[in-house]
Amino acid sequence: MSLPRPAATALIAEDEPLLAEALRAELQQLWPELTLLPAVGHGQAAVDTALARRPQILFLDIRMPGMSGLEAAAALAEDWPQDQPFPLLVFVTAYDQYALQAFERAAIDYVLKPVQRERLAQSCERLQAALRQREPAPAEGAVQQLRQLLEAPALAQALGLATSAAAAAPAATPLRLLQVGVGSSIVMLPVDEVIYFEAADKYVRVLTAEREYLVRISLRELLPQLDGQRFWQVHRSLVVRSDAIARAERDEASRLSLVLHERPERLGVSRLYAHLFKAL
Amino acid sequence: MSRPATHPDLRQRLAALPYVLRAGLGNVIFSSGIGLLIHLLTGQALRGALVYSLCIGLSCWALIDGSRQLSARLLRRWRPGQAALREGWPGWPVMLLCVLASVPLACVAGSLLAQALLGWDLRRAAWDWPQKELLTVLLLTLGASMVATAVFYARGRLAAARGEAEQARRLAAETQLRLLESQLEPHMLFNTLANLRVLISLDPARAQAMLDRLIAFLRATLDASRRGEAHSLRAEFARLADYLALMEVRMGPRLQTRLDLPEALAELPVPPLLLQPLVENAIKHGLEPKVEGGCLTVSARQEAGQLRLEVLDSGVGPGQARPADQIGSGFGLEQVRSRLATQYGPGAGLRLAAVAEGGTRVSLWLPLSTEHRTTPP
Numbered sequence: 001m002s003l004p005r006p007a008a009t010a011l012i013a014e015d016e017p018l019l020a021e022a023l024r025a026e027l028q029q030l031w032p033e034l035t036l037l038p039a040v041g042h043g044q045a046a047v048d049t050a051l052a053r054r055p056q057i058l059f060l061d062i063r064m065p066g067m068s069g070l071e072a073a074a075a076l077a078e079d080w081p082q083d084q085p086f087p088l089l090v091f092v093t094a095y096d097q098y099a100l101q102a103f104e105r106a107a108i109d110y111v112l113k114p115v116q117r118e119r120l121a122q123s124c125e126r127l128q129a130a131l132r133q134r135e136p137a138p139a140e141g142a143v144q145q146l147r148q149l150l151e152a153p154a155l156a157q158a159l160g161l162a163t164s165a166a167a168a169a170p171a172a173t174p175l176r177l178l179q180v181g182v183g184s185s186i187v188m189l190p191v192d193e194v195i196y197f198e199a200a201d202k203y204v205r206v207l208t209a210e211r212e213y214l215v216r217i218s219l220r221e222l223l224p225q226l227d228g229q230r231f232w233q234v235h236r237s238l239v240v241r242s243d244a245i246a247r248a249e250r251d252e253a254s255r256l257s258l259v260l261h262e263r264p265e266r267l268g269v270s271r272l273y274a275h276l277f278k279a280l
Numbered sequence: 281m282s283r284p285a286t287h288p289d290l291r292q293r294l295a296a297l298p299y300v301l302r303a304g305l306g307n308v309i310f311s312s313g314i315g316l317l318i319h320l321l322t323g324q325a326l327r328g329a330l331v332y333s334l335c336i337g338l339s340c341w342a343l344i345d346g347s348r349q350l351s352a353r354l355l356r357r358w359r360p361g362q363a364a365l366r367e368g369w370p371g372w373p374v375m376l377l378c379v380l381a382s383v384p385l386a387c388v389a390g391s392l393l394a395q396a397l398l399g400w401d402l403r404r405a406a407w408d409w410p411q412k413e414l415l416t417v418l419l420l421t422l423g424a425s426m427v428a429t430a431v432f433y434a435r436g437r438l439a440a441a442r443g444e445a446e447q448a449r450r451l452a453a454e455t456q457l458r459l460l461e462s463q464l465e466p467h468m469l470f471n472t473l474a475n476l477r478v479l480i481s482l483d484p485a486r487a488q489a490m491l492d493r494l495i496a497f498l499r500a501t502l503d504a505s506r507r508g509e510a511h512s513l514r515a516e517f518a519r520l521a522d523y524l525a526l527m528e529v530r531m532g533p534r535l536q537t538r539l540d541l542p543e544a545l546a547e548l549p550v551p552p553l554l555l556q557p558l559v560e561n562a563i564k565h566g567l568e569p570k571v572e573g574g575c576l577t578v579s580a581r582q583e584a585g586q587l588r589l590e591v592l593d594s595g596v597g598p599g600q601a602r603p604a605d606q607i608g609s610g611f612g613l614e615q616v617r618s619r620l621a622t623q624y625g626p627g628a629g630l631r632l633a634a635v636a637e638g639g640t641r642v643s644l645w646l647p648l649s650t651e652h653r654t655t656p657p
Contacts, residue, residue, distance in 0.1 A: 015568075016471065017532040022478035041534075042571045063467070065534075066571045094470035114474035 013046035043067025311337025336390030534573025557612035566595025
């Protein structure tokens, strides 16, 4: 006979209520030992609920309002506690030609809508096998897979993601000047003077050696316009000019942070981008 | 060059010949015809008539065609943009000059050549010819040249028109395909089917209603892309209602819709599924990306002798959409714009604007008159 099914907790993120309900019903039949958290309808809710409840499995719809399933997974990979195993991911999508290729390459599981019971059963078996084998290890494997997924340029383009300046199709000529409204005047700020950009809701904080500006553009819109060789994304909300970085340091919890030449503050590097900093 | 009713592959083979050979061959046939005619009408020796008309005809062609190409090339320096010049047609006034200047020269040169070929006495020079004979030859050559030039001109026009028609046909087919692709977006289709699959076991009656809506939507989309005949505003709104009903099942409480069509306007003709891309855009780029969803209103009203249609959503607003999405919306708007332009000309238009309290408003206006130019199928 087959092995006993392990008990686990799962979270479904799906913006179409009927589909979320159907997936829940199917999963309950296929895997009665699985505890299902109340389904969430958008990416941010998926991140918040997952961080609070720590499920072992995530079913993520790719196209969701606000934050897509992929962005939610990337955000989770950044904020997930280092000592906890990262959730197993299954992406759910109706039709995303490029996404499927990228999933295959990164060996990340996905199911297609309409979800067929047989296909879902296969996914469940794979998840059960992974749960049985898994030792409580940090999330590096999953992070590696996600990084590979997010760096697939075709995928980034197809879903309108700008996960890193290098991955998204870069602008033909990178931005040289930022026009920043300050009071009633417009400051022409050379991009070369910027030390780093930080996302702040729908705005971006622009920091130079002396000053701070606020521009009305999202980091997602700004990223493809920057020279990917000079400006590195080190966190989902941080883009740093590479030659403004003095050094990268690791603390006791092996978190990476950046010390800058001309500014006192330290910038945290998320684990999705930690691979950028390696000694020769 | 007259085109005999030839077998198609002979015709193709002829068309593949270089221009000089094709035109030369045509000229030989045309000149021989005239020679034969002279022989039959005046009773002159066949050999003499043929050699004369061939020599005069060919030198006429060489001079006229040469000066045509030369003048077209010269004129092109002045007006590089003119399409006729690019095709080697300098215009009738210049062409008349070319013909008038070439004909006397060609008559003299052609006659001398013919005499040489026939072994006649060259010393009996052209100025010794009886005046009547000279005048006849000149007039005959002039007439034949004018006819040949007119034929050349007509054929050029015909070929250009045929090329333009071909180009237009290709463009129309391409647009039709892209329209169909944009309307039968696979993501929408599979998500709808996924919902339908769930409803079948959960609520069969609702599943059936949803399936009927899907059938009506698919039929309207296919019909519109094939025929494109105008339908009534009532029918247009009914198709929008089908599509929105499907989206309401999918989005649940995140989508509220309102369709507002005054009864007085219901029978006005509009191009089929004109509003569909706008409604799709409003959902895809406005309401779907917004976490809390919102309201979509489609309305029609009469204003200053125009029919005003409006698609209003309370979504994320223009400019907030992601870069990749904007490519899609671009085609949708572009397509509606070009449909309005081809059907109504400058009397119709479209404007997209952000709504102050959040969202997007697309306004569209077209002439209210009942006459409506439908596009040929």
